[in-house]
Amino acid sequence: MELSTGVREKHLIQNRLMVAAIGGACLLILLVVRLIWLQLIETERFQTASEANRLQTLPVSPARGLIVDRNGLILAENRPNLQLLLVPEEVDDIDVMVSEVRSRIEFTDGDAERFAKNLKSRRRPRDPVVVKDDLSESEAALIAVDLFQFPGLQIEARPTRFYPYGGLTAHSLGYVGRLSLNELQAIEESRYAGTETIGKSGVEKAYEDALLGQVGVERVETSARGQIMRSVDRDEPVPGADIPLHLDIGLTAKLYEALGDRRGAIVAMDPQTGGILGLASAPTYDANAFIGGISQAEYATLQVNQDTPLFNRALRGQYPPGSTIKPMLGLVGLHYGAVTWEKEISDRGFFQLSGDDHKYRDWKRWGHGRVNIEKAVIESCDTYFYEMAVRLGVDQMSEGMRWFGFGRRQGRDIQGDLPGILPSREWKRQARNQSWYLGETVISGIGQGFWVTTPLQLAAATTAMARRGNFIEPHFSVLEDVDAGAPVPLGDSMDWERMIDAMEDVLHGERGTARGAARGLNYRIAGKTGTVQVVGIAQEEEYEEEEIDERLRDHALFVGLAPADSPSIVLALVIENGGSGGTTAAPVARQIFDYWMLERNEGALAPDETYVSIMNQQVLGYGNADSN
């Protein structure tokens, strides 16, 4: 009995064990099914997921193309720059991070301010923000040692744009800067993967597309922590194209030297090609300061400077052309029959419209006597041109001058230039909703009134003179040497030669307005001076230079070309409040012509380095304050 109970119990347990074993076997089969599903059926899906885990595609930014001057000197290059970067999305407490950085390397208030500004500016998600630029090797090492403690912080040697000539090229090359949100919407985003900068102005902007290059792709294996283990494969980026310019950096340095500490602008052009040989706008600024994002203080200094160093006078400065356009206007007058080469007038020092008492004065109080068109150019006789303007009428004047490129933006690779104003009845109706007065025609005859031009326009127009009646669009790069220009259909070649001869006499003639600047000249310059009123002078008042506030003095202008027979350079320059074109602007031009015609051939193509740095400090105005 006892035994049978024990046997029954034993069987009970063994039965239950069998049930459990069968149940367990079923569960094991379930697991196997699950594993078959995972490993044999859905393999591909999980392999894709695993590869996506493991492989990261990193954009490899291409090296930005260089910008080189006509002699092959590099004007814009890429300099390795050790940057301390931070990805804000990966950092818990940025303030703590910054204080950690501060405890290791020098981190000035300026750095902190720049960083705060960088942090605030809009960017793509996960784009790193520059904490500190231009780390020294030892600073980089100090941070690198502890880098693993700070997720989100990284050190990268990123090539950064550098302009070796600083302020000398700022107004022509422009600069690159961080992509702004507006720009992000305009660009093809994939091309800028890995690139955080874009040409903001000047040549950098005009040739952005070519300079940028083609982004490369690197696939890397990364750990779960994002640490890069190794490179799997790599499509090399295609570096951006180098952009060769007509610019001559030696000449450009000379332009700034000649301007000295005056405000003004000079544009030098190659009449053969229309290429811009040099462009100066003084004072200037160091474009390098803009690369990594300029600090608020630095920007403010530039902004409040009443000499407006950021303002590009050469492209955006709109000055009345004054007498500089007299040779061109003369050709227009001849073309439309308002005057002939033979016609003479008698100048008593002023011009009057019939039925009007108002005297339009000549700059020479007692007049030039008997004046023909050549003399009117050489001596810059205002009365002659007042009268011619009235005969010509504003619309024909405007029509003729349009051939020289006035009243519109210059094309090709020039960024940000202003159109100026070439006045006409139509223009005044549209712009001011007013009708035209004859008196306005009179003063237009001497390039005053509504008429404003940029130094670039003056250079382009003078180039058309140098080319004896052929207008070519001014441009920076050799790449734009694409056509032979457009003929200016005014007069015949004899007319152009004769007008150039008159311009030669402006310097070389006994009574030329710029004769003082031509002393001892062993080559021939053809030119024209201009003196532009900044404030109106009442009828019987005398203009007393000494008594007038410096900023209200006349602007001094000069346009010219040399050598007169077969020109290799054209200049247009404006010196703000410089006084008279003949005494201030022409001597400045003379220095530049001398450099081009004489000194340049002595072999020095580039300005020497100490000279550039002195120039930069002298011209930049703020440059020395920022050299911390």
Place this chain on the structure above:
Amino acid sequence: MLTATDIGQIESFRPKRFAQRYGVDPLLTLFILVTALYGLIILYSASGQSLSMVIRQGAHVVVGLGVMAIISQVRRDIIVHATPFIFAFAIFLLIAVLVMGVGAKGAQRWLDLPGLPRFQPSELMKLALPAMVTWWLTRRRLPPTISQLAIAALLIVIPVALIAKQPDLGTSIIIAGSGFFVIFLAGISWRLLAILGGLGVASLPVLWMVMRDYQRTRVLTLLDPQSDPLGAGWNTIQAMTALGSGGMFGKGYAAGTQAQLKFLPESHTDFIVAVIGEEMGFVGISLLLILYALILGRCLVLTMRAQGHFGRLLSGSVTLTFFVYVFVNLGMVSGVLPVVGVPLPLISYGGTSIVSLLIGFGLIMAMQRTNRVLSGES
């Protein structure tokens, strides 16, 4: 004293005779050894080629095997008599853990007593509890009565509650399971089982309410790992990715990107099977499952041979608990069960787990050992 037949049987070696006489079962020991060796090989890869870790784990295995051999020698009646005391001691230690335990990540699981290695009293309970329930139920005839079952339930609930409070959900579930298996094997009626099952389902909402937040997230994450792919779902997603991307033959030893690049969490402990799956593929996991099947099968055979009801019930419970380990770990890694901290038996790195498992095997061996030789000698 060896008789002539004994000598004959030794000459034609028979595992059953050997095991029954000397305690240690050669087949089970062999299966365990092969599995542990497989585990060491995987551990080398999973630990990022850490030889020192492999050596330490090897030492755990050697120590465990030694303890197993010793336990297998203990006389069954000593184990039976010692059971209530060991259980009481284990309860005491669990209370001590709650009072003065140490731990990490918000859980208090370890006891750090001077002069002793740091250990988890819950490991002791893994064997003490089924032994205690067995002890209780085998005092009377089987199948147990309702009142017996009520006491048994109390014996289970108290330690489970203590462990759940640490909190250690995985261990408390497994220990509850080991106690339940005893009751099940003892012949609880199917009707009662059905009622208990119904009550269990009904109490799920209550369980839900007492669970900690992180435990709830684990359950929710199981239902939809993609709901929080970088947080709670990360482990499951990465483990499934590792397994799935291994395919049939795997990516090669020590060449699993999920494991080696640390996308796989806990790759040398709870999630080590994902490393096998990734690097050795379906073939590698199948090999492991075969090894487990052999161990389980052998344990079943030994349980069938176990002496006395106490031996059978305890052996059966330990065997089933071992199975639960395997199933829960594999289920968790392959994404069919919530992530609970259950190591893969004999493979996952960790000394306590290995030693306590091998003590379990030692008990199974002890239970099937006949006392004939000993009693013959006495």
